[in-house]
Amino acid sequence: MRSDLLTNVLSELNGASADIEASAVISTDGLMMAAQLPSGLDEDRVGAMGAAMLSLGDRTAQELSRGKLEQVLIKGDSGYVLMTHAGSEAVLSVLAKSEARLGLIFLDVKRAAESIAKLV
Amino acid sequence: MENKIDFEQLAHETRILTGFTNAHETLLIEAAPDITPHLVHVTEAFYKILHTLPKAQPFLDGRLEALKKAHLNWLESLFTGPFDADFAQGMYHVGMVHVRVKLPVEFMQGAGTLILSELISVAKEVYQDDAQRQADIIRAINGVIGFSVTIMQESYQASSLAEELDKFLAITGMSRTLFNNLALAYEN
Numbered sequence: 001m002r003s004d005l006l007t008n009v010l011s012e013l014n015g016a017s018a019d020i021e022a023s024a025v026i027s028t029d030g031l032m033m034a035a036q037l038p039s040g041l042d043e044d045r046v047g048a049m050g051a052a053m054l055s056l057g058d059r060t061a062q063e064l065s066r067g068k069l070e071q072v073l074i075k076g077d078s079g080y081v082l083m084t085h086a087g088s089e090a091v092l093s094v095l096a097k098s099e100a101r102l103g104l105i106f107l108d109v110k111r112a113a114e115s116i117a118k119l120v
Numbered sequence: 121m122e123n124k125i126d127f128e129q130l131a132h133e134t135r136i137l138t139g140f141t142n143a144h145e146t147l148l149i150e151a152a153p154d155i156t157p158h159l160v161h162v163t164e165a166f167y168k169i170l171h172t173l174p175k176a177q178p179f180l181d182g183r184l185e186a187l188k189k190a191h192l193n194w195l196e197s198l199f200t201g202p203f204d205a206d207f208a209q210g211m212y213h214v215g216m217v218h219v220r221v222k223l224p225v226e227f228m229q230g231a232g233t234l235i236l237s238e239l240i241s242v243a244k245e246v247y248q249d250d251a252q253r254q255a256d257i258i259r260a261i262n263g264v265i266g267f268s269v270t271i272m273q274e275s276y277q278a279s280s281l282a283e284e285l286d287k288f289l290a291i292t293g294m295s296r297t298l299f300n301n302l303a304l305a306y307e308n
């Protein structure tokens with residue numbers, strides 16, 4: 001039930017921009033809660049890796065006096081990984097194309113994270 | 121941690137590594153009636169030597185009698201066997217007990233050599249008229265001491281790895297559950 005609602009939020013997010021290729025909601029412990037992933041990506045790995053990155057991001061922001069963590073952005077030559085907290089229990093992880101316009105994606109992701117925070 | 125270890129495999133590998141064979145096992149069990157009566161003296165000699173080492177005192181103070189009893193029981197078990205997965209698990213546990221009291225690992229290793237040396241004296245005396253048996257039993261005792269001490273060292277190794285991991289988790293802010301999930305995701 002909850003995972004259906006989460007999946008709806010993710011579908012909406014993926015539909016909002018053609019530049020978003022995949023998205024997932026992960027518990028802060030690294031377990032997949034809902035996902036819209038292309039086949040070939042291992043859900044367990046996406047989940048655990050995303051939560052680990054965010055945890056490290058939290059620490060880094062704290063350690064380097066950057067305040068409360070808002071997002072972790074990773075850029076590879078084939079695109080982006082963007083992770084944000086969605087409430088205190090969940091992480092929203094998004095994969096975007098390399099030509100994506102980040103400003104728009106940040107907005108969509110922020111909105112989705114707020115919806116997710118209300119569900120988890 | 122102890123329940124994740126394959127003690128069957130650990131026993132098997134440690135036997136190979138320390139040259140401890142089935143023939144040695146049989147010899148030890150056969151020798152039990154001859155050797156066991158002397159083990160009290162081995163224990164006494166062991167603690168007498170430990171008493172000359174100031175660094176060992178904090179580990180002995182106030183519990184010497186209990187320790188002697190535990191060590192004597194262990195010595196006796198070297199002549200009863202079987203040296204299987206259960207024995208390995210027992211030695212791993214004994215290793216952990218020493219890790220918890222923070223006994224330095226070199227004390228463990230050194231103690232193994234001391235006890236071996238005492239047991240060699242016993243074997244030489246008991247089998248003084250049978251040179252072949254003497255040589256065979258000394259090899260078997262060497263094997264079983266090496267086997268035991270090597271497994272106890274495994275506990276030290278595991279606990280120092282666990283300490284490293286704790287540090288890493290504290291630094292990165294990752295929870296133990298997250299780490300376990302990460303490890304599971306990359307298990308194969």
Ligand code: HEM
Pocket residue numbers: none
């Ligand atoms: C009583 C046991 C052992 C002794 C006394 C011993 C002694 C040595 C010595 C003197 C060296 C040369 C160190 C140097 O470069 O200055 C060495 C290197 C090495 N030993 Fe052992 N060894 C022992 C057991 C083992 C075992 C059981 C293994 C593997 C199963 C092993 C694997 C190696 C390896 C891989 C190196 C090369 C390290 C490198 O790349 O420089 N050793 N050992």
Ligand code: HEM
Pocket residue numbers: 170176179180187190191194213214217218221223227228231232235268269
């Ligand atoms: C080959 C070497 C050794 C063996 C096989 C051995 C064996 C044992 C055994 C069977 C126990 C009882 C474990 C239990 O409670 O289940 C024990 C406990 C203990 N041993 Fe040893 N030991 C060795 C070396 C040493 C040395 C060298 C010291 C100190 C200098 C030491 C100090 C202790 C202490 C302090 C405990 C009690 C821990 C407690 O408070 O429960 N051991 N040992």
